[in-house]
Amino acid sequence: MLKSLAIENYALIDSLQIDFDKGFSVITGETGAGKSIILGALSLILGQRADSRFIKQNEQKCTIEGIFDLSRYDLQQFFDEREWEYDPDECILRREIWTNGKSRAFVNDSPVYLNDLKELGDRLIDVHSQHQNLSLNDNLYQLNALDILADSKEERELFRRAFQEYEACRKELIDLQEQSRKNREEADYLQFQFDNLAGAKLQAGEQERLEAELETITHAEEIKSSLFAVTDSLSGEGDSVEQRLKTIADRLKGIQRVFPVASELGQRVESAYIELKEVRIEAERYFDGIEYNAGRQQLVEERLSLIYDLQKRHSASSVEKLLEIQEQLENRLKGIQSLDEHLDLLEKEMSEKQQAMLQRAEILSKKRGSALQPVEKLLTEKLIYLGMPNARFRIEVTSKSNPDMTGKDSVNFLFSANKNSPLMPVAQVASGGEISRLMLCLKSMIAGATALPTVIFDEIDTGTSGEIADKMGSIMQDMAHDMQVIAITHLPQIAAKGTKHYTVYKEDRDETTLTRMSLLTPDERVMEIARMLSGAEVTDQAVENARVMLGSQ
Missing domain, CATH: 3.40.50.300 (P-loop containing nucleotide triphosphate hydrolases)
Structure with a gap:
């Protein structure tokens, strides 16, 4: 209040x-x-x-x-x-x-x-202004009014929830179907990319190993020449490094009795001799193992060319990055396959929610239908009371092709003020005064229902x-x-x-x-009513009529 x-x-x-x-x-x-x-x-x-x-x-x-x-x-x-x-x-x-x-x-x-x-x-x-009389012509207003008079708040709320759940599921399905369509369009291309990468059987670190091997193959003669020079210098005929170190070690060993420091120096020379001997042995092994192999060079070059081509195609900087892309493509292809399975489940879920929504719509519709005759009867009685003895009022309910947030019902208030006039939509037949009376009757019923x-x-x-x-x-x-x-x-x-x-x-x-x-005080009120009765000049008769009107209340 x-x-x-x-x-x-x-x-x-x-x-x-x-x-x-x-x-x-x-x-x-x-x-x-x-x-x-x-x-x-x-x-x-x-x-x-x-x-x-x-x-x-x-x-x-x-x-x-x-x-x-x-x-x-x-x-x-x-x-x-x-x-x-x-x-x-x-x-x-x-x-x-x-x-x-x-x-x-x-x-x-x-x-x-x-x-x-x-x-x-x-x-x-609830403020009802003059222009709101026009809202009586609005079918949504009529539907809301019927719901109030039918006391269908609970049924409408339960339907609204079911409808929202159905709509959310339907929109999700539409989005998923669109995603599935796009996926199908690119699935062949994704599969082609994946097959290229998977078919290459790439291995981590492979590129670096191949590049090093190619360098060795292409410079085999140069490498063998250098390795031969190394081994020949260390142990070849004549004055080799190993022979000279052996001689130095013997000399130091010969004086260590009279010069003890020579023992430590001899050990160091002996260590150098052993280390260089191992270098020579390893160089000989590399020398024997390295040779120019044109067939192997071609295989390595072809393998590297494949790797370089894949890197360029996928904008990748390494084999490891290509392997990551391969894994991503595999996951996307698996996702496309699982999406179809999810679509089947979602279609089933949407069908179930649609049935639940339609059941709620039917319950709401029946609740509205149960109120039609009582509302029509009471509203007609009120219109007759307001000086419309031939008034007829009916609520026409039709089913929508597709339910919306308000349910499956479409409501239209039909009205006729005269005996020989057919029932027509309120907006087409009611005059301003009739609309006012009809609206007041409806408002009084709604106010009573909603308190x-x-x-x-x-x-x-x-x-x-x-x-x-x-x-x-x-x-x-x-x-x-x-x-x-x-x-x-x-x-x-x-x-x-x-x-x-x-x-x-x-x-x-x-x-x-x-x-x-x-x-207004009681006396002021008498004068105000008199003014409303007679206009600008308040007459004694108007004052008397005002007293009578107020006294009869």
């Missing part, structure tokens, strides 16, 4: 503080007095987008604050999920807007996101007058037994039924005009 509304520096309002009560309240005022301004300010704390153009001229900021009683809203979990402070008896919603376009929203002095504020606002107040604590009607009585307006006021009065109802109206028949009566008016001050709103 809205307990109070405070507005500062919004449009023509400099400062406004107004308290509201439970039950049925009415707001009246001349056309252009600023009733829409009040409603516009209220919409800001309900999460609507802000426009800095509405900040009062010469001011830097406007502030709108509303205090609500949440004791009937069951919002504890909503607040806990967002970690907001929760006080069921007093919740403060505030909105601040600056001329630079910045805006901030608060719930109980904690800053909040605008989307969260709007979600909260949708749970606090929304606050409903605001902004001139829902457009196109009506006299006895019909009086009966529309009675419906609002009845709704106010279970909730807070606020009606903005130009009709005295409706205004007279309110338990509280507020008026919106303009006040001229110096060089500015301000919008004001005040709660």
Whole structure:
């Protein structure tokens, strides 16, 4: 329930503080007095987008604050999920807007996101403005209204979950099928690349070994010549290195008795002799093993050419890198094969989820169908009460070719106000006054089904007058037994039924005009009703009629 509304520096309002009560309240005022301004300010704390153009001229900021009683809203979990402070008896919603376009929203002095504020606002107040009569022509609005009246919230939520699971699985399958198609297009090429690499039977370190072998083969004569020179110098005929070292060792050995140091020197020469002898033996072995082999050279060159070609083709710098690429190709080919298996499983899973979704759609459809006759009967009775004795109303439900987030049903409200007129979609046959009455009847039924604590009607009585307006006021009065109802109206028949009566008016001050709103006293209320009855000049008869209207409530 809205307990109070405070507005500062919004449009023509400099400062406004107004308290509201439970039950049925009415707001009246001349056309252009600023009733829409009040409603516009209220919409800001309900999460609507802000426009800095509405900040009062010469001011830097406007502030709108509303205090609500949440004791009937069951919002504890909503607040806990967002970690907001929760006080069921007093919740403060505030909105601040600056001329630079910045805006901030608060719930109980904690800053909040605008989307969260709007979600909260949708749970606090149902604002029905004049243009919302057009929403009655919208099939989605009609479907949502039927769901409320059919009390199918649980069935719709269960269907929504099943539909989302099915859609997620279906989209995953589509993506996977597309990936599979692309894979099939490149599978042959991947296989060709893999076969080339696998067929080469590459080995780690192979390139370095082959390159070294090729160097040896191509320089075989040079190498053998050098090795022969080495062995000949070490042990060839004549004055060889080995022979000279042998002689040096013998000389040192001959003087070691008289010159002990010679023993250590002789040992070192002996070590050098042994080392060089081993070098000579190894050089002889290499000499015998090296020979120019044209056939082997061709094989090595061909093998290296294959390796170089593969490296160039795959932009690889080494055999090890080629082996990595080979492994990657093998894994991708295995992935393509396993993808087909995954596709089969996913198709089966999607089929199962589709069946579960269709079953939920059928349950939801039956729940809606069970409410059709009761809703049609009650709404028709209300229309007859509002002066439409020949009114007929039917809800046409057809099945969609493919279910969507709302289910498999498509809803169309059919209406006829006259005996000989066929039932037609509301948008095609209902006049403005008929739409207003139809919408009020529907709203009263929805409000009763949802037990929304606050409903605001902004001139829902457009196109009506006299006895019909009086009966529309009675419906609002009845709704106010279970909730807070606020009606903005130009009709005295409706205004007279309110338990509280507020008026919106303009006040001229110096060089500015301000919008004001005040709660009327009983005497002021009589004069306001009289003004609404007679116009600019209030007559004694109008005053008397106003007293009668108010006294009969």
